[in-house]
Amino acid sequence: xxxxxxxxxxxxxxxxxxxxxxxxxxxxxxxxxxxxxxxxxxxxxxxxxxxxxxxxxxxxxxxxxxxxxxxxxxxxxxxxxxxxxxxxxxxxxxxxxxxxxxxxxxxxxxxxxxxxxxxxxxxxxxxxxxxxxxxxxxxxxxx
Amino acid sequence: xxxxxxxxxxxxxxxxxxxxxxxxxxxxxxxxxxxxxxxxxxxxxxxxxxxxxxxxxxxxxxxxxxxxxxxxxxxxxxxxxxxxxxxxxxxxxxxxxxxxxxxxxxxxxxxxxxxxxxxxxxxxxxxxxxxxxxxxxxxxxxxxxxxxxxxxxxxxxxxxxxxxxxxxxxxxxxxxxxxxxxxxxxxxx
Numbered sequence: 001x002x003x004x005x006x007x008x009x010x011x012x013x014x015x016x017x018x019x020x021x022x023x024x025x026x027x028x029x030x031x032x033x034x035x036x037x038x039x040x041x042x043x044x045x046x047x048x049x050x051x052x053x054x055x056x057x058x059x060x061x062x063x064x065x066x067x068x069x070x071x072x073x074x075x076x077x078x079x080x081x082x083x084x085x086x087x088x089x090x091x092x093x094x095x096x097x098x099x100x101x102x103x104x105x106x107x108x109x110x111x112x113x114x115x116x117x118x119x120x121x122x123x124x125x126x127x128x129x130x131x132x133x134x135x136x137x138x139x140x141x142x143x
Numbered sequence: 144x145x146x147x148x149x150x151x152x153x154x155x156x157x158x159x160x161x162x163x164x165x166x167x168x169x170x171x172x173x174x175x176x177x178x179x180x181x182x183x184x185x186x187x188x189x190x191x192x193x194x195x196x197x198x199x200x201x202x203x204x205x206x207x208x209x210x211x212x213x214x215x216x217x218x219x220x221x222x223x224x225x226x227x228x229x230x231x232x233x234x235x236x237x238x239x240x241x242x243x244x245x246x247x248x249x250x251x252x253x254x255x256x257x258x259x260x261x262x263x264x265x266x267x268x269x270x271x272x273x274x275x276x277x278x279x280x281x282x283x284x285x286x287x288x289x290x291x292x293x294x295x296x297x298x299x300x301x302x303x304x305x306x307x308x309x310x311x312x313x314x315x316x317x318x319x320x321x322x323x324x325x326x327x328x329x330x331x332x
Binding site for chain 1: 197318325
């Protein structure tokens with residue numbers, strides 16, 4: 001007669017994850033069932049072998065060092081920034097380099113300063129001119 | 144001297160290259176051993192190891208310094224293993240026979256002559272072969288539970304499945320392995 005016990009309970013018993021009530025039931029069952037006692041013995045042997053760390057010992061291949069170099073190369077040498085920002089920066093550098101010669105042209109610096117000052121003074125000059133224009137227009141209308 | 148993950152991450156902030164090197168040295172055995180027992184072939188295990196570290200290093204900038212790296216390493220390793228599609232390339236098996244009909248493993252000289260070593264080798268080899276034949280999920284569950292000694296809850300987290308499913312994977316896997324080992328006469332029961 002085949003045993004009806006759910007065999008997963010025997011694995012739970014081995015793992016210590018079995019419910020206390022089920023444990024009592026299984027232990028009682030084992031007293032009378034030779035098939036399950038045999039199954040439990042096999043499971044004990046299986047768990048012994050499965051948990052034996054020696055069974056998982058392996059040699060570490062030398063290639064692991066080669067992989068380290070390859071991984072570091074891939075990760076460190078690749079520019080992590082986005083392509084757009086790299087292009088923008090390159091463009092800025094190009095523009096800066098293309099105007100570099102201006103720094104060495106005589107008078108450019110002074111000219112630049114004059115333009116700057118002129119630009120600052122521009123609003124007042126425009127103001128004066130517009131007032132003059134307004135006056136002129138009024139005079140023309142009066143005449 | 145053992146350097147903690149926190150210290151490694153601090154080093155990484157200052158010197159990226161050195162930090163990554165330390166992480167690699169710390170976890171290479173861990174990752175490779177899981178990959179090897181999962182893939183069963185050195186070349187595949189090395190490929191997986193490489194993929195794991197590239198993925199790990201590329202996402203390291205987002206990692207918070209106060210956490211341990213190990214759960215993350217486990218997650219990436221399990222993920223890469225389960226997603227790894229084995230190439231269909233021909234590999235040489237030690238069980239393959241030569242022209243004379245001898246198995247390759249018998250032809251390759253070995254310094255292990257004692258009977259004990261041979262018996263031990265048999266158990267190890269049979270176990271390895273049996274684990275290798277399991278479906279991917281079951282294989283990974285066995286590796287994490289029995290080789291790495293992880294708890295069911297942790298296995299469920301890294302494999303992204305419910306605990307009940309982990310239990311089922313393990314139950315089926317153990318049943319298969321037990322049947323294989325009995326068939327090969329590993330135990331005198």
